[in-house]
Amino acid sequence: MGLADIADLCFGGAEINDRPLAESIAALHARSRTLDHERLELIQPDVAAVETDILRLPDAGDLSLPALIDRLRAAIRVFREGHDLARVIVVNLISAGPEPEPSTQHETLAGLDALIASDRREFVTPSLCYAYAALREGCPYINFTPNPGTEFGAIAELATQTGLPFYGDDGKTGETLVKTALAPMFSARNLKVLSWEGVNLLGNADGRALDDPLNRQAKLRNKEQVLASILGYAPHAGVSINYVPSLGDWKTAWDLIHFQGFLDVPMTMQFTWQGCDSILAAPLVLDLVRLADFAQRRGEQGHMTQLACFFKHPLGVDEMALPRQLDMLQEYALHHVERG
Amino acid sequence: MGLADIADLCFGGAEINDRPLAESIAALHARSRTLDHERLELIQPDVAAVETDILRLPDAGDLSLPALIDRLRAAIRVFREGHDLARVIVVNLISAGPEPEPSTQHETLAGLDALIASDRREFVTPSLCYAYAALREGCPYINFTPNPGTEFGAIAELATQTGLPFYGDDGKTGETLVKTALAPMFSARNLKVLSWEGVNLLGNADGRALDDPLNRQAKLRNKEQVLASILGYAPHAGVSINYVPSLGDWKTAWDLIHFQGFLDVPMTMQFTWQGCDSILAAPLVLDLVRLADFAQRRGEQGHMTQLACFFKHPLGVDEMALPRQLDMLQEYALHHVERG
Amino acid sequence: MGLADIADLCFGGAEINDRPLAESIAALHARSRTLDHERLELIQPDVAAVETDILRLPDAGDLSLPALIDRLRAAIRVFREGHDLARVIVVNLISAGPEPEPSTQHETLAGLDALIASDRREFVTPSLCYAYAALREGCPYINFTPNPGTEFGAIAELATQTGLPFYGDDGKTGETLVKTALAPMFSARNLKVLSWEGVNLLGNADGRALDDPLNRQAKLRNKEQVLASILGYAPHAGVSINYVPSLGDWKTAWDLIHFQGFLDVPMTMQFTWQGCDSILAAPLVLDLVRLADFAQRRGEQGHMTQLACFFKHPLGVDEMALPRQLDMLQEYALHHVERG
Amino acid sequence: MGLADIADLCFGGAEINDRPLAESIAALHARSRTLDHERLELIQPDVAAVETDILRLPDAGDLSLPALIDRLRAAIRVFREGHDLARVIVVNLISAGPEPEPSTQHETLAGLDALIASDRREFVTPSLCYAYAALREGCPYINFTPNPGTEFGAIAELATQTGLPFYGDDGKTGETLVKTALAPMFSARNLKVLSWEGVNLLGNADGRALDDPLNRQAKLRNKEQVLASILGYAPHAGVSINYVPSLGDWKTAWDLIHFQGFLDVPMTMQFTWQGCDSILAAPLVLDLVRLADFAQRRGEQGHMTQLACFFKHPLGVDEMALPRQLDMLQEYALHHVERG
Numbered sequence A, B, C, D: 001m002g003l004a005d006i007a008d009l010c011f012g013g014a015e016i017n018d019r020p021l022a023e024s025i026a027a028l029h030a031r032s033r034t035l036d037h038e039r040l041e042l043i044q045p046d047v048a049a050v051e052t053d054i055l056r057l058p059d060a061g062d063l064s065l066p067a068l069i070d071r072l073r074a075a076i077r078v079f080r081e082g083h084d085l086a087r088v089i090v091v092n093l094i095s096a097g098p099e100p101e102p103s104t105q106h107e108t109l110a111g112l113d114a115l116i117a118s119d120r121r122e123f124v125t126p127s128l129c130y131a132y133a134a135l136r137e138g139c140p141y142i143n144f145t146p147n148p149g150t151e152f153g154a155i156a157e158l159a160t161q162t163g164l165p166f167y168g169d170d171g172k173t174g175e176t177l178v179k180t181a182l183a184p185m186f187s188a189r190n191l192k193v194l195s196w197e198g199v200n201l202l203g204n205a206d207g208r209a210l211d212d213p214l215n216r217q218a219k220l221r222n223k224e225q226v227l228a229s230i231l232g233y234a235p236h237a238g239v240s241i242n243y244v245p246s247l248g249d250w251k252t253a254w255d256l257i258h259f260q261g262f263l264d265v266p267m268t269m270q271f272t273w274q275g276c277d278s279i280l281a282a283p284l285v286l287d288l289v290r291l292a293d294f295a296q297r298r299g300e301q302g303h304m305t306q307l308a309c310f311f312k313h314p315l316g317v318d319e320m321a322l323p324r325q326l327d328m329l330q331e332y333a334l335h336h337v338e339r340g
């Protein structure tokens, strides 16, 4: 297809936490035993390079909305020019946070502009600012977090105006990934799901953020809605997210599926998923960047629905079954391969 | 599509065990607590009716091959005429048994005829006799067992000669079903499967038969080959089948999947499947009968590859991924719906 | 030791639900497939007999405290006299409910008497009434529920005054049972438990009651406190109880134990418990009755600490390790066997 | 009690593999991600020191029995003298191997001496040579492997003659440890175990050795016999050991316990153990050395039954329940503490 080479990518970012990147990586290594020591040594020069391209922001709330957006836009320009980049893709990877208060002004660009201008932070979350700044600077935007915003009419309008592609929400890397791979099997075999209970234990900073009920609302909603869509009915389905510090980055999820077969005989299936969250997310982010870059090069705009398989809550797509979502990506790729 | 109504089906069979059907059902109920008492009472008249259509055979080996085949063919004719049936579908549901000794005579109908005529039972297993008798009597044939035979050239030749559809092998109802639903997810996410170990515990008569290494060879082969085909490489994969009498019909399977993500980080997933084997198999058999009946009505011949999703070892199909196999069935159905 | 024969026991009870006992049993059978049909038929006469000894009460709150206690005491007397019983043991098996509001009057019998007399229902829960009525009628009392009260000074004072034995709280039949069997192993091998997360799914009426956070406080406290006592330090320990109606009486618990071995290497163990709650509880209740009867015959008074192994929260006992608690029961039994 | 300080111990060994110790450790680290890099660096000087005290032996079978024993005895003397040690404890940690052929000569020291003198290697395994050499050199001997020999009359006679303590067999570090902690719970609650199936997956050199049915006989026997002894009856119990190279040192065991409660209701419990075998074994070996040293200082001889809790097959002890075995160790310790 002609996706960009990883070697041709250049990385930068924005952070409210002032811990140096190398330290964050070392801490992840020490707590979660993910990467081996040899690799850590190897990547040190790259990490140092990225560090120079990280915009250090004051904590959320310390800047007015217009000031924050200016800083973000300026940083994008500096990054683009400093490295003489053809395109910049913005991926939102910030912590899960509280949802913005509802407002009809979210539905038009004029409305959002007004909310920003009057610094109404209860309506305009940091994630919204990232989306806004990215699109205003001509960058495709991807929301890997559960934070809402990409669905607002204002964002769609801005993307149309700027002719840019964007997508989200909420990377699908673990329990929900498995759920959307397995649920179609129950459906195809006419095994009626009575209850599907999922428990997620994790101990990283994401887990700490999600430990606050305010922060986990959107994530839970994303996790819960997939089943009804695949099965065609809503089984009893609970999802819980528990913060278990000792697990570090090792997300451990247990799901119990109670289902009914022929002549109403009840049966069960259960699975335990022990995955390393960062390691599962990182390659998806790389591919999303390459696919968004590709879409921009092709002049594609609006929802990149071909990316549905990467998200728990794929914008503008009702299909939640993983196999069908993978078909969508493959069809997109084949289409472009054929067109050359 | 116009599949036959369950209510229009009529059931009969052949058995080497002389226990009355009602007793077998009662024993299954008592040991495995599958059906509830109310339902058992309800089906008693139907069970009694089927009983009169069961050919009671002496134990395998007591009849010469020609005599066995004559008995089977006669029973099919009696069944068809006695109930004035439009079509008879033969489904092989006998115990897993030892494989026939290899012979080039399996590859031609003339060869198979000669083996039968000279009563060479080491080359011609009971399952082969059922296939042969069915096709000779103009009946579509389905092999739900792991017993080999449907792949032999002789069977294909006989099906061509008689213009009949046939298919198999080995119903996909439990651990392998899940395996073929999950493996594509690992593949799609580029998560390299290092090892996939499966353990099957079961306590029914099938489990007792499979406890003999001679009887389980074909089943293990069917279970083991699915992964390499889906993944494109062969991970370390072990499958074991252990006879645990107390479990009765409750097949309990545990699978451990050891896989490697980005930067070679090893992770694991495991699942436990607790399903009732008969209850999982029965509706598949009903649908296979209806789909074979449909195929015969349409004049379709040879491998019914549209049924791949029902089998561990789908004849003439390389695709082992459940989602793709389900697509094949759906395409077949849509094709016929559109054609009317 | 000379425990009472099961055949010599006579059963009765009190209920606020007006569904006949036979119906409750039939519903349990239909929903949860526990008992087989044959056994249900067999026990029908016994069930009918017990039905005549069930005091049907108006819903909690409809009677004043003095009136409720009078009714309970009268019912005990009628039961004892009607069947000419040597002794009556009262076991509290009512639903988990909200905790009473704290009060210093709980600590003296005079205080409790005053709360009852002035009908202060916010301080005196139904469970307290059962304990009070039992002891006032000369009956040993056992609290199989998590409902607090047996710890109050007033109850101890009343038991002393009446010279009666009593015990509780909260039957240990599933996840906590396993926890207290396993935790000593970690301790003995110096494997440091980092986190022990437990998830309980259940679908019976107990599960429905515990779905209300007010009702599950005491149960969660009982479940959570066992670990620190056995390990000598408090690991991160979460317990959740989720109501999953389809599971009926089949409590399904999953526990993840994250522990650290030599040189701080982290490891995990997990278990899934699939037990039928009523079936696990019933034989304990029978043995508790027989052991309380025995204690009363021997003139033993106050806390029956020999029964610690039956409870999540054993009164007056710090030892939470199941093996040690079993030793306590065995020592008690041996002591009595030796004394004759 | 006055156990030796770890800091006062001095380590050496014998090996048939000629890979340097530092390399073996590095390989374990690379394959199994057990120790962190920092610790590995830290222990390098100690590892180098131990390396100089490793006797490098030709492969088993290349030396005659008398020659092997001479080499072992000489090495012990050199080690003792070179470091001016008060006592040397020999722990057998070699690979699981085939069992010796049975012989009545195993039962007397004269018999064993004769077998050695005539170089009858089919009767005298390497493990027997280690036991023999150790005791002849005045060293307490501990067999951490499943290799038989410590039970032979000849070894007991030699220990008596030399006045030395010894013990084994087969360290209890994983699945069997859990089994002996859990089984007493089922027994105490009168939950009848119908079947207990255990599956052990491991990928280290021990796993590779045990992959050979000849080598795993003794290990399987040790694993299987514990249940009947604890429960008082023999449930259906299967144990399998599968070599899964990718798991490295991470032993993953899954056990299914199918049990029957009150009124014969069948229930299940299952657990998965993910432990690092070396890390679980190492601290036991250290404590065994210290306890054997202590026993020798006290002049204790023969079976050190106080160490039963460390072994799958504790010599001369019928008690298999972990809690009782722990009591034995504690009683021994208390006895010595009290005696001063």
Ligand SMILES: NC(=O)c1ccc[n+]([C@@H]2O[C@H](COP(=O)([O-])OP(=O)(O)OC[C@H]3O[C@@H](n4cnc5c(N)ncnc54)[C@H](O)[C@@H]3O)[C@@H](O)[C@H]2O)c1
Pocket (backbone or CB within 6 Å): A014, A015, A016, A017, A057, A060, A093, A094, A095, A096, A126, A144, A145, A146, A147, A170, A171, A172, A173, A204, A205, A206, A209, A277, A278, A280, A281
């Ligand atoms: N497998 C996965 O990792 C996965 C899957 C799906 C979704 N997500 C989502 O991705 C996001 C990142 O996950 P993570 O595990 O890397 O979390 P993390 O907590 O490790 O990283 C989030 C970072 O965002 C920074 N941050 C917070 N607010 C910010 C702001 N306003 N501006 C700039 N930086 C800000 C934090 O300081 C932190 O360093 C979360 O929202 C998470 O829910 C992750």
Ligand SMILES: NC(=O)c1ccc[n+]([C@@H]2O[C@H](COP(=O)([O-])OP(=O)(O)OC[C@H]3O[C@@H](n4cnc5c(N)ncnc54)[C@H](O)[C@@H]3O)[C@@H](O)[C@H]2O)c1
Pocket (backbone or CB within 6 Å): B014, B015, B016, B017, B057, B060, B092, B093, B094, B095, B096, B126, B144, B145, B146, B147, B170, B171, B172, B173, B204, B205, B206, B209, B277, B278, B280, B281
């Ligand atoms: N979920 C499932 O049940 C499932 C899934 C895949 C494959 N299968 C296969 O289906 C077959 C049936 O499974 P089951 O559980 O019903 O086994 P089963 O043992 O309960 O039934 C097999 C029956 O075949 C009879 N039989 C044996 N040889 C015969 C012969 N030569 N002629 C006539 N009858 C004969 C036996 O007496 C027995 O009654 C087995 O081969 C099994 O491996 C079953």
Ligand SMILES: NC(=O)c1ccc[n+]([C@@H]2O[C@H](COP(=O)([O-])OP(=O)(O)OC[C@H]3O[C@@H](n4cnc5c(N)ncnc54)[C@H](O)[C@@H]3O)[C@@H](O)[C@H]2O)c1
Pocket (backbone or CB within 6 Å): C014, C015, C016, C017, C057, C060, C093, C094, C095, C096, C126, C144, C145, C146, C147, C170, C171, C172, C173, C204, C205, C206, C209, C277, C278, C280, C281
């Ligand atoms: N394995 C177990 O079943 C188990 C284990 C530990 C503790 N417990 C506790 O035992 C109790 C009973 O459990 P269950 O599963 O039988 O619950 P359940 O809901 O089936 O039965 C409780 C019964 O108590 C009745 N009730 C409620 N309030 C009452 C009152 N004031 N007076 C008289 N009757 C009243 C209800 O109508 C109901 O029929 C619960 O408190 C539960 O938490 C049960």
Ligand SMILES: NC(=O)c1ccc[n+]([C@@H]2O[C@H](COP(=O)([O-])OP(=O)(O)OC[C@H]3O[C@@H](n4cnc5c(N)ncnc54)[C@H](O)[C@@H]3O)[C@@H](O)[C@H]2O)c1
Pocket (backbone or CB within 6 Å): D014, D015, D016, D017, D057, D060, D092, D093, D094, D095, D096, D126, D127, D144, D145, D146, D147, D170, D171, D172, D173, D204, D205, D206, D209, D277, D278, D280, D281
């Ligand atoms: N958790 C545990 O690790 C555990 C638990 C119980 C028992 N065991 C037993 O302990 C033993 C060691 O386990 P491991 O995992 O360290 O195995 P390993 O294969 O890593 O180590 C065994 C070593 O013994 C050496 N060896 C073999 N024969 C020898 C001989 N005749 N003389 C000298 N050296 C010889 C091998 O070269 C190898 O280096 C095995 O028998 C195992 O079954 C281990």
Ligand code: NA
Pocket (backbone or CB within 6 Å): A204, A206, A277, A278
């Ligand atoms: Na994360």
Ligand code: NA
Pocket (backbone or CB within 6 Å): D204, D206, D277, D278
């Ligand atoms: Na080992």
